[in-house]
Each structure stands twice: as structure tokens, then as C-alpha cells.
Amino acid sequence: MIRPSRFVERHIAPRLRLYIAFSSILRIFISSRLLFLSRRWTSGERFRERAHRLRRRNAQILFHTIVRLRGLFIKVGQFLSLRADILPREYTRILARLQDQAPPVPFDVIKTRLVAEFGKEPGELLAEFHPVPLAA
Secondary structure (H helix, E strand, O other), rough: OOOOOOOOOOOOOHHHHHHHHHHHHHHHHHHHHHHHHHHHOOHHHHHHHHHHHHHHHHHHHHHHHHHHHOOHHHHHHHHHHHOOOOOHHHHHHOHHHHHHHOOOOHHHHHHHHHHHHHHHOOHHOOOOOOOOOOOO
């Protein structure tokens, strides 16, 4: 399971979420374009090695951005991890960690949402309710 880190925050304002997503995608795009432009001055084998390292680094950036933004972004990341036909292998390998290692939603957030939606505590609604998630 992915442990909460500096990349995981409880709440991020909607505009800030879009800014974070856009800036990460822009960073990945620009670094890829710069690598492509350097192809003229780099030998074939060295270029392939640099491209592999850059794709791996960019996939890590995308992964950490997705984990930070949570919610729908995790679902999109899970979907993208299955699309080996449109993403390089480095991306699908790193994003595949979202399939079974997504960070769980904290119990207090779930409890607050259940009380707001149903007006009762989880223990009153369900016969059994464990605060520790079995899966995320």
C-alpha cells in the first residue's frame, strides 16, 4: 500500500487541483519535447537510454500527482495503466501500482460523509462497520 507522504493531502481546492494537474502534464510534455529536439545531437543508443530514463521519471511525476489529487484522478490513472497501446511501458508499469496500492480514504472523512448523507453514525446504519479498510 502507498503510505501517505508529502504528496497526499486531505483537501485541495478545485482550482488548485486543476493547476497541479495542468502543471504536471505541462512539465512532462516540455521535457519530452526537449528530449526529442536533442535527438539530432545524440547517438541512437544514448538517445534510447535517455528517453527510457525520462519516461520513467515522467511516469513517477504523473504517479505522484495522481496520488496527491486522489479521487477521479486515481480512477483515470488506473484506466491509463491498462492502456499499453497508447502509453509507453514505463508509464503502465508505474501506474499499475494504482490498481492495488491506492491510498485509502481516511475513516473520519468517510464517517463525516455517511453522517451528512444519512443522518446516522455508521454503526447505526450497518450491522458491522470496520474503520480499517480492507481495500482502497
